[in-house]
Amino acid sequence: MELQKNDVVTLSIADITNDGNGVGRFDGIAVFVPGTAVGDVLRVRIVKVCKNYCYGIVEEILSPSPDRTEPHCPVYRQCGGCSLRHISYEAELAIKQGWVYENMRRIGKVEQAVFAPILPSPKEEGYRNKAQYPVAAGEDGGLKIGFFARRSHRIVDGGACALQPPVFAEIVETIRQLCQLYHIPAYDEASGKGLLRHIYLRSSQNAEKIMVCLVLKGPQLPHAQAFVEALTGKFPQIRSIVININPRSTNVILGRECRTLWGEDTIQDTLCGMEFSISPLSFYQVNREGAQVLYETARDFAGLQGTEVLLDLYCGAGTIGLSMAPYVKEVIGVEIIPDAVEDARKNARKNGISNARFLCADAAEAARTLREEGIVPDVVIIDPPRKGCSSGLIDTICAMHPQRVVMVSCNSATAARDCALFEQQGYQAMRVQPVDMFPRTTHVETVVLLGRKEADGEESSLPHETAGETVVHLPR
Numbered sequence: 001m002e003l004q005k006n007d008v009v010t011l012s013i014a015d016i017t018n019d020g021n022g023v024g025r026f027d028g029i030a031v032f033v034p035g036t037a038v039g040d041v042l043r044v045r046i047v048k049v050c051k052n053y054c055y056g057i058v059e060e061i062l063s064p065s066p067d068r069t070e071p072h073c074p075v076y077r078q079c080g081g082c083s084l085r086h087i088s089y090e091a092e093l094a095i096k097q098g099w100v101y102e103n104m105r106r107i108g109k110v111e112q113a114v115f116a117p118i119l120p121s122p123k124e125e126g127y128r129n130k131a132q133y134p135v136a137a138g139e140d141g142g143l144k145i146g147f148f149a150r151r152s153h154r155i156v157d158g159g160a161c162a163l164q165p166p167v168f169a170e171i172v173e174t175i176r177q178l179c180q181l182y183h184i185p186a187y188d189e190a191s192g193k194g195l196l197r198h199i200y201l202r203s204s205q206n207a208e209k210i211m212v213c214l215v216l217k218g219p220q221l222p223h224a225q226a227f228v229e230a231l232t233g234k235f236p237q238i239r240s241i242v243i244n245i246n247p248r249s250t251n252v253i254l255g256r257e258c259r260t261l262w263g264e265d266t267i268q269d270t271l272c273g274m275e276f277s278i279s280p281l282s283f284y285q286v287n288r289e290g291a292q293v294l295y296e297t298a299r300d301f302a303g304l305q306g307t308e309v310l311l312d313l314y315c316g317a318g319t320i321g322l323s324m325a326p327y328v329k330e331v332i333g334v335e336i337i338p339d340a341v342e343d344a345r346k347n348a349r350k351n352g353i354s355n356a357r358f359l360c361a362d363a364a365e366a367a368r369t370l371r372e373e374g375i376v377p378d379v380v381i382i383d384p385p386r387k388g389c390s391s392g393l394i395d396t397i398c399a400m401h402p403q404r405v406v407m408v409s410c411n412s413a414t415a416a417r418d419c420a421l422f423e424q425q426g427y428q429a430m431r432v433q434p435v436d437m438f439p440r441t442t443h444v445e446t447v448v449l450l451g452r453k454e455a456d457g458e459e460s461s462l463p464h465e466t467a468g469e470t471v472v473h474l475p476r
């Protein structure tokens with residue numbers, strides 16, 4: 001039977017895709033249904049018919065999956081953030097572990113490795129230290145400030161989000177009132193007119209310190225002094241108020257220029273027992289407690305003895321490399337964003353670390369230069385953005401012959417692809433560790449240890465202590 005739009009069919013959900021849709025089959029055709037769980041039996045209305053698959057929405061739950069749980073969020077259905085909020089955290093972890101293992105096996109062709117069970121986030125809610133709220137004109141003359149709806153640029157109004165510190169919503173409401181009072185218009189994407197584009201907030205551990213960044217189309221915030229007095233008067237945790245100027249017609253949130261209106265230029269946080277200063281334009285892990293688990297895993301995989309030269313590629317504000325600096329001979333960090341490199345250097349000084357240096361460059365270019373200079377790293381850490389590494393970078397790393405490469409990735413599909421490229425050049429994925437840093441969402445981190453394949457007579461570059469972990473030899 002050919003499915004048509006508006007048909008209503010009965011489906012059992014058998015799997016969850018990595019964008020968070022449940023999938024069931026009707027007459028062999030895959031039907032993707034958001035907000036569902038493995039084991040659900042549902043009546044589903046078909047809303048879109050494509051060549052070999054369809055999309056549907058739930059009409060009625062006939063028999064709920066045992067994984068289901070109460071989402072406890074008023075905007076869960078509209079908001080594009082928490083696609084997995086309707087299932088238990090245990091079930092979510094199992095699904096994410098499955099995605100990582102599957103990508104490693106299917107895309108990475110990783111057949112034999114220690115596949116460790118996923119590490120959960122220490123916090124399931126309130127774990128985020130960063131939020132970027134889009135702003136638009138509301139129908140009533142006020143401002144709409146909130147989050148983008150699923151797959152759209154429509155704003156779901158309201159700053160309250162269970163993933164963030166509750167004070168963020170209060171700050172957003174105060175800014176909304178100030179904008180109303182002083183007639184600060186929202187930026188309008190279509191016409192390019194208006195001023196306020198985004199409200200960008202960052203917090204330190206337990207939201208003790210907060211940075212407020214207003215992303216504007218132009219350089220001036222009218223009534224800036226009144227904003228500063230109102231915000232700092234009401235929220236003593238605010239240590240810094242910054243304007244980011246983004247004049248471009250683009251959906252990239254931040255412009256390249258920042259100007260501090262009041263207070264500090266950076267936000268301070270502690271991570272892995274060290275102090276870090278972070279500029280508005282620098283990357284910083286959004287889940288501080290989760291990041292500590294991630295970095296500890298990376299350090300364990302790096303197998304450090306104290307004698308190593310460690311290359312930390314895509315180093316951001318230097319956090320991974322600096323947290324490992326006490327355990328190695330030398331750290332060389334590479335990062336493309338100048339403010340982040342400045343932060344990294346400052347962070348080394350702040351923590352009394354003198355065996356780390358940082359280069360501002362593209363990772364592949366810097367690796368090539370370092371190789372030409374004769375630098376021989378023992379361990380290379382790579383923590384690229386979602387698109388993964390360039391093949392040129394992988395070639396250069398392999399040509400440097402490090403003992404170990406530790407890959408940290410927020411996208412297990414590109415990580416797996418990159419593992420396959422390393423495999424072609426004599427490296428083998430030996431340990432795979434999923435780490436959840438983003439409960440309720442579809443995101444998950446992966447750490448992979450790549451070691452040199454053993455040549456005859458050569459000792460393995462693998463650390464030996466793998467006891468206590470589950471070894472999963474994946475089925476073919």
Ligand code: SAH
Binds near residue numbers: 283314318383384385
């Ligand atoms: N390791 C850091 C940052 C990881 S995010 C941490 O854990 O905090 C990835 C970083 O790669 C970002 O800081 C981004 O600015 C940087 N980056 C993106 N493309 C790059 C490139 N081609 N070369 C070097 N760094 C790059």
